[in-house]
Amino acid sequence: MMMDINGKPALLGYRMPAEWEPHSQCWMGWPERPDNWRDGALHAQRVFAEVACAISKFESVTVCASAAQWVNARTMLPQNIRVIEMSMNDSWFRDTGSTFVICDSTSSSGYSEQKVAGIDWNFNSWGGVEDGCYQDWSLDLLVARKILGTERLPRFSNSMILEGGSIHVDGEGTCLTTEECLLNKNRNPTMTKEQIEDELKMYLGVRKVIWLPHGLFGDDDTNGHIDNMCCFVKPGVVLLSWTDDESDPQYERSLEAFSVLSNSTDAKGRTLEIIKIHIPGPLYMTDEESAGIQEVDAKPRLAGTRLAASYVNFYIANGGIIAPAFGDKKWDEEAYRVLSLAFPDHEIVMIKNAREICLGGGNIHCITQQQPTCQAAS
Secondary structure (H helix, E strand, O other): OOOEOOOOHHHHOEEOOOOOOOEEEEEEEOOOOOOOOHHHHHHHHHHHHHHHHHHHOOOEEEEEEOOOOHHHHHHHOOOOOEEEEOOOOOOOHHHHOOEEEEEEEEOOOOOEEEEEEEEEEEOOOOOHHHHOOOOOOOOHHHHHHHHHHHHOOOEEEEEEEOOHHHOEEOOOOEEEEEHHHHOOOOOOOOOOHHHHHHHHHHHHOOOEEEEEOOOOOOOOOOOOOHHHOEEEEEOOEEEEEEOOOOOOHHHHHHHHHHHHHHOOEOOOOOEOEEEEEEOOOOOEOOHHHHHOOOOOOOOOOOOOOEOOOOOOOOEEEOOEEEEEOOOOHHHHHHHHHHHHHHOOOOEEEEEOOOHHHHHOOOOHHHHEEEEEOOOEEO
16 A cells, blocks of 8 residues: 655655666556647547557556546557556646656665655646646646555655656756746745755755756746756766757757756766757647637647747657657658667657647657666565
């Protein structure tokens, strides 16, 4: 049975592993909101199923669907993917699911074992009543607890508002994040930058936090999550969203991030190697796409809105990279090339219709949450 652990994870020997460390499975939600996903989420469901299938070639996948959608999800997904019933407000499990942490310890018999637990952060729909993406997030507040209960894993609770997409770690003591998101007054207005940084260190087991000023241009839904802008490839190496177009508002953000990263060292004192990966487009929501979204409770999705499209928003599976493609032949092919060079030991799988996820406000990394392996070795 699940139990709550009192105390700070880092002080108990826990750390958040890097995404390339071994997973036991991947967690995903199932989209259905008609006011966020066009045409009753029909197109989004097909792409979510495609992502789940791609990941399942490398590791186990659990998809959580509401009672109303369970049969539909079960029908659309192959039998090797577990489908369980879970209520939710929307399907962004990177942000509402638990952040998993591991603790290496040695038992009395001399075996080293890895214990897994989860952090249940606070959540306010990316900005609360005034700035958030929807008005009721009461079900999303329970997602992390339900996941940990299903797996019978211990739970650390933290009242600080934090989404999983706002942090990236290298597993060796370094965390990447953005000031645009974590210091936004719509998240934790009573906390200072130093206090937020202390919480990251105490809960993720990191010693160094590198703050980029901004996230991707147009990523207004999340207020600039790091997972659209920059991520670790391995310790000491990062991938950065880039554009060569100096007239694009993204250019200044990429240049600014490049400058910060160039002048930063990680927790082990290494200078960072920066790999640039060019963004697609720019891409915009069409009239047809906007018309397919009902106006109910969620933030409106208007025709002509620039999409927060980035190739950095990929998922690292056990031996695979599941990455978005946007129908931009030039930059899709370039992204495949860059990812292939960055991850020579991984198979690169591009999801051709990832634009559909982007229309809802995120991408492949945003809809996935890795659960690390609980390893026992002599």
